Amino acid sequence: MKINKTEIVDTFAEAFEMCGARVIITADTKQWARAAAASMTGFATSVIRCKLEAAVECEIPEEDTPDRRPGISVLLFTMSNKTIAGQLIDRIGQCVMTCPTTACYNGLESDNKVIVGGKLRYFGDSYQISKLIDGRKLWRIPVMEGEFLIDESFGIQPAVGGGNLIIFGVSKNIALRAAIAAANAMREVAGIFLPFPQGVVRSGSKIGARYKKLIASTNDAYCPTLRSISSNTVVPDKVEAIYEIVADGLDEDAVKEAMRRGIHAAADKGAMLITAGNYGGKLGKYNFHLHELAKSNKNKRI
Amino acid sequence: MSTTLLKLHTPPQVPLETEVISPTSLSGLSESGIEHLQVMHGNVKAKLGDFFKVTGKGGSDIHLEGDLSNVKMIGTGMSTGKITIDGDVGMHVGMGMSGGEILVHGDAGDWVGPEMSGGRIVVKGNAGHMVGSAYRGQPAGISGGEIFIYGNAKNEIGNSMRRGFIAIGGNAGDFTGVNMLAGTIIVAGEMGIRTGAGMKRGTIASLQSAPMLPTFEYSCTYHPLFLRFYLIRLQENGFRRIIQDKHLNGKYKRYSGDGIELNRGEVLLFAR
Numbered sequence: 001m002k003i004n005k006t007e008i009v010d011t012f013a014e015a016f017e018m019c020g021a022r023v024i025i026t027a028d029t030k031q032w033a034r035a036a037a038a039s040m041t042g043f044a045t046s047v048i049r050c051k052l053e054a055a056v057e058c059e060i061p062e063e064d065t066p067d068r069r070p071g072i073s074v075l076l077f078t079m080s081n082k083t084i085a086g087q088l089i090d091r092i093g094q095c096v097m098t099c100p101t102t103a104c105y106n107g108l109e110s111d112n113k114v115i116v117g118g119k120l121r122y123f124g125d126s127y128q129i130s131k132l133i134d135g136r137k138l139w140r141i142p143v144m145e146g147e148f149l150i151d152e153s154f155g156i157q158p159a160v161g162g163g164n165l166i167i168f169g170v171s172k173n174i175a176l177r178a179a180i181a182a183a184n185a186m187r188e189v190a191g192i193f194l195p196f197p198q199g200v201v202r203s204g205s206k207i208g209a210r211y212k213k214l215i216a217s218t219n220d221a222y223c224p225t226l227r228s229i230s231s232n233t234v235v236p237d238k239v240e241a242i243y244e245i246v247a248d249g250l251d252e253d254a255v256k257e258a259m260r261r262g263i264h265a266a267a268d269k270g271a272m273l274i275t276a277g278n279y280g281g282k283l284g285k286y287n288f289h290l291h292e293l294a295k296s297n298k299n300k301r302i
Numbered sequence: 303m304s305t306t307l308l309k310l311h312t313p314p315q316v317p318l319e320t321e322v323i324s325p326t327s328l329s330g331l332s333e334s335g336i337e338h339l340q341v342m343h344g345n346v347k348a349k350l351g352d353f354f355k356v357t358g359k360g361g362s363d364i365h366l367e368g369d370l371s372n373v374k375m376i377g378t379g380m381s382t383g384k385i386t387i388d389g390d391v392g393m394h395v396g397m398g399m400s401g402g403e404i405l406v407h408g409d410a411g412d413w414v415g416p417e418m419s420g421g422r423i424v425v426k427g428n429a430g431h432m433v434g435s436a437y438r439g440q441p442a443g444i445s446g447g448e449i450f451i452y453g454n455a456k457n458e459i460g461n462s463m464r465r466g467f468i469a470i471g472g473n474a475g476d477f478t479g480v481n482m483l484a485g486t487i488i489v490a491g492e493m494g495i496r497t498g499a500g501m502k503r504g505t506i507a508s509l510q511s512a513p514m515l516p517t518f519e520y521s522c523t524y525h526p527l528f529l530r531f532y533l534i535r536l537q538e539n540g541f542r543r544i545i546q547d548k549h550l551n552g553k554y555k556r557y558s559g560d561g562i563e564l565n566r567g568e569v570l571l572f573a574r
Contacts, residue, residue: 066531068530071313103527129503129505129566131486131528133467133506133532134535138528140528142387145529146524146525146526147528149527149528208331
């Protein structure tokens, strides 16, 4: 099928079940909140090597944050609920607690919780103080600036990782323009984050490699420079560049909605072809079919 | 939700002990059944109906009317529901309550919410001594819940409290937070002398300056972010005129004490 002149391949994106948490970072200024969030979400593009995927979800106005200061929502996903607590403790401890004026709160209501502030409190070396207000347990950890405030525990929930679009362009500029437009549209969906830089990936990977020690390697089928030598190539003659967008979400509907918006946005910006990555449907729990998403009304949310 | 109305028709000559006035005790009873509940008028057994006209079956919402300043122990041990008192109320209101809410549209006597573990008591007027305190000889006072007094309260607020939140919109008497184990007390007005005497842990905050015991040492002047949570909660619960943005955003002098105990308690006094 086509949207405008953009070919939408009859295929699906295959996504996986992950474990998600939402962290609210507040600070005296937006700048400090952003600094902490940027630090916390560094080296968090893919679970393949980073052990988790994370990115900023959105900025939160003062009136909507727990302490009425400027805030940022960060989503963090791991492959297992056994590893997420450690990641939260490490990243909050090293990237948020260290950042001037910040505080850190749970942003996910869930019956399933992991202890985070309750572990980081030991940094207070017995000088830490707990406060319980309206059912919320907070820890005050003394630091050189004053105190670092953090929730005792953080909610976690099943999440969806690996929603994706692969965008082909007749030139690098056109492909990138379409990918950026798609990423911007997808990022607007609540509960969605795009873990790669600006949401766009140029080095999509395939499972395995000719080198036995590698679990993933360059996706030669999508590399324009290998069109003439890779037997797997899917790159059409006129295509000069391909970008992938990976979208992780707190639930299936959020990922669907993000992909739907992304398809239309990329098509509007002149993508030549849009497809998606999958493993034949054998590995992931979720399959998002592009034609189903593309058929839905451009302006109507799923 | 139906309301059970208890209207005082005969003011007691001596204190009337009414532990039975709680949603749990009244639940499911008819008007007659409620009026036949036993109370103590001084040292004499009496019936609730000797003093109150009851309208409506017993439920989770109880409304009391009249001058109840000589009526004690309303809401004892309540765990759910709501009691609204239109008028003054006597001593020991909300004794040992674990949940629900008591709202007093008047003054309260001594011992508001002694040894409560949960729920909320709101007194729109003034309160007497020993708000949220332990009974004499008991090791700990309140272990949870909230007590909001819009007006003044007298001595020994939060005596030996272990957890929970007490807020006084007006002034406090002497010995606020005496022997406090943990928890939070906020006084919007002025506090008397010997604040925090013998406290081990916990927070006493005031929006005014206060005389400090020599066993408390000044640490610093800073912005305690955690305090915003309490102040915002107070703003949302009728203290908006008293708790202003300058109190949310301002700095507080922090004193650590009591030096004769663990020295892990704190008194925070609004600085600017």
